[in-house]
Amino acid sequence: MIDMMIDTKKMLAAVIGLAFAGAGLAALAQPSGGPQTGIVFRNTVTGEALDTSQGKEGGRDTEAVKTFLQTGKNLYIDDKSCLRNGESLFATSCSGCHGHLAEGKLGPGLNDNYWTYPANTEDVGLFSTIFGGANGMMGPHNENLTPDEMLQTIAWIRHLYTGPVRDAVWLNDDQKKTYTPYKEGEKIPQDAKGQCKPLD
Ligand code: HEC
Numbered sequence: 001m002i003d004m005m006i007d008t009k010k011m012l013a014a015v016i017g018l019a020f021a022g023a024g025l026a027a028l029a030q031p032s033g034g035p036q037t038g039i040v041f042r043n044t045v046t047g048e049a050l051d052t053s054q055g056k057e058g059g060r061d062t063e064a065v066k067t068f069l070q071t072g073k074n075l076y077i078d079d080k081s082c083l084r085n086g087e088s089l090f091a092t093s094c095s096g097c098h099g100h101l102a103e104g105k106l107g108p109g110l111n112d113n114y115w116t117y118p119a120n121t122e123d124v125g126l127f128s129t130i131f132g133g134a135n136g137m138m139g140p141h142n143e144n145l146t147p148d149e150m151l152q153t154i155a156w157i158r159h160l161y162t163g164p165v166r167d168a169v170w171l172n173d174d175q176k177k178t179y180t181p182y183k184e185g186e187k188i189p190q191d192a193k194g195q196c197k198p199l200d
Contacts, residue, residue, distance in 0.1 A: 038070035043132040059146025072124040076155040081194030086156025102160045113163035
């Protein structure tokens with residue numbers, strides 16, 4: 001009788017051991033899809049999850065990208081060195097369709113408070129639209145911009161905003177107090193200091 005009890009205990013231990021080993025193997029078998037992100041980015045139109053490790057290489061190990069993938073907060077907002085880069089990235093990749101000042105052309109204006117997709121009022125939404133595209137001519141841009149470059153482009157788009165400050169939900173309360181919209185002819189100094197190194 002006592003022998004049997006010991007056997008049952010041993011068996012139980014063996015079964016539990018196996019279960020743990022199994023769980024370990026399952027964890028190993030998980031695809032390693034890049035760094036774990038806190039935020040799930042979703043395609044603006046289909047809602048399908050986006051894999052931020054896909055696309056143009058590089059621009060993923062900056063403090064700003066790591067922070068953004070975890071929290072959705074864009075550290076480049078209002079940073080002059082990033083606005084300088086964002087202006088040039090926007091001119092190359094976006095302004096042909098959205099206009100020099102994001103006033104709208106073939107694509108809709110991005111400088112007012114009307115959004116086809118209200119998710120774009122958050123930087124997580126805007127990032128997702130740039131990364132994964134939307135409808136028609138608005139294709140995904142993850143092959144020609146790295147996540148870091150997207151954050152710089154977003155900072156520039158937010159700088160071009162001319163709508164009421166109260167609708168600028170991407171700004172925190174302090175940023176709202178000091179927000180000054182872009183003025184035509186404004187020049188960002190090429191040697192502006194900040195978090196963003198000049199583009200190659
Ligand atoms: C080839 C033309 C084209 C280019 C280049 C382009 N877009 Fe678009 N974009 C469009 C069109 C057309 C739409 C409308 C699509 C829709 O409604 O689904 C759009 C929609 C958008 C929207 C949604 C706006 C809203 O009101 O919700 C955002 C944001 C956007 N584009 C940002 C960008 C950014 C940033 C870039 C550069 C990285 C870019 N686009 C490059 C044509 C373009």
